[in-house]
Amino acid sequence: MIRVSNLTKEFFQGQEKTKVLKGVNLHVKEGEFVAIMGPSGSGKSTLLQLLDGLDLPTSGDIQINQQLLNNMNEKERTIFRRRHLGFVFQNYQLLPTLTVEENIAFPLYADRKINKEHEKTITNLITAVGLKGIEKKSANLLSGGQQQRVAIARALVNHPSVLLADEPTGNLDRAIAEEILRLLLMFNRKQHQTIVMVxxxxxxxxFADRIILFRDGVIEKIIARKDEDYAEYMANFMA
Ligand SMILES: Nc1ncnc2c1ncn2[C@@H]1O[C@H](COP(=O)(O)OP(=O)(O)OP(=O)(O)O)[C@@H](O)[C@H]1O
Ligand SMILES: [Mg+2]
Incomplete structure (x- = not known):
């Protein structure tokens, strides 16, 4: 589903050049749930933004659903993002004056009118994320956990090939974070939603099938649930 090869990204601030990604190679299969971890500043959000087509790499290829993102022009990338990618932010980024339902439907307005099929998708998503009964509530009246549920439904409304999430539980306390993670896992297991979560x-x-450890712009290690040393590795990590 995702193929990243020899990806690099440099930023310029005046004459100063910062190499943020230094040759990333990654393959994510359809239906996989992958987590990316690593120290602050190691390039995790930069990688996710490149996967989301928000920015272009300095070199290397990004292929999503067999389409090469880095060869598209800006307009093509915008359309590709809208139709094939869903993004969940740490701070939810809902439109505060719109209702739950309107926020979820929002990505659909950009492209076309909402038809019966879309309405069904929206209703199903509202139920799936546990917001039935409050679909007419204004987003600014919701708790953090509820807002993130709306954001997940919004990200899934176009049936994206890939759901990208940057610290989706970063602003939530442990119990609510767990609810959100279980929700992501449910979409992954039941609908084979491919997920990449920082x-x-x-x-x-x-919660992920594989954990990618990032350090200083490169992948340092990949650890999979099915690896023999997974349990030991996780225990050490938590110690
Ligand atoms: N638009 C930009 N212009 C210049 N430098 C940038 C830009 N975006 C990111 N950087 C730099 O790239 C490096 C990696 O940033 P990035 O946000 O990808 O890190 P991160 O791993 O997501 O960190 P965190 O865990 O704190 O979110 C940082 O040194 C950051 O300052
Ligand atoms: Mg980040």
């Missing part, structure tokens, strides 16, 4: 929290990363 997190600082080893507890959150434990």
């Amino acid at each position: 997190t600082h929290d080893i507890f959150a990363a434990g």
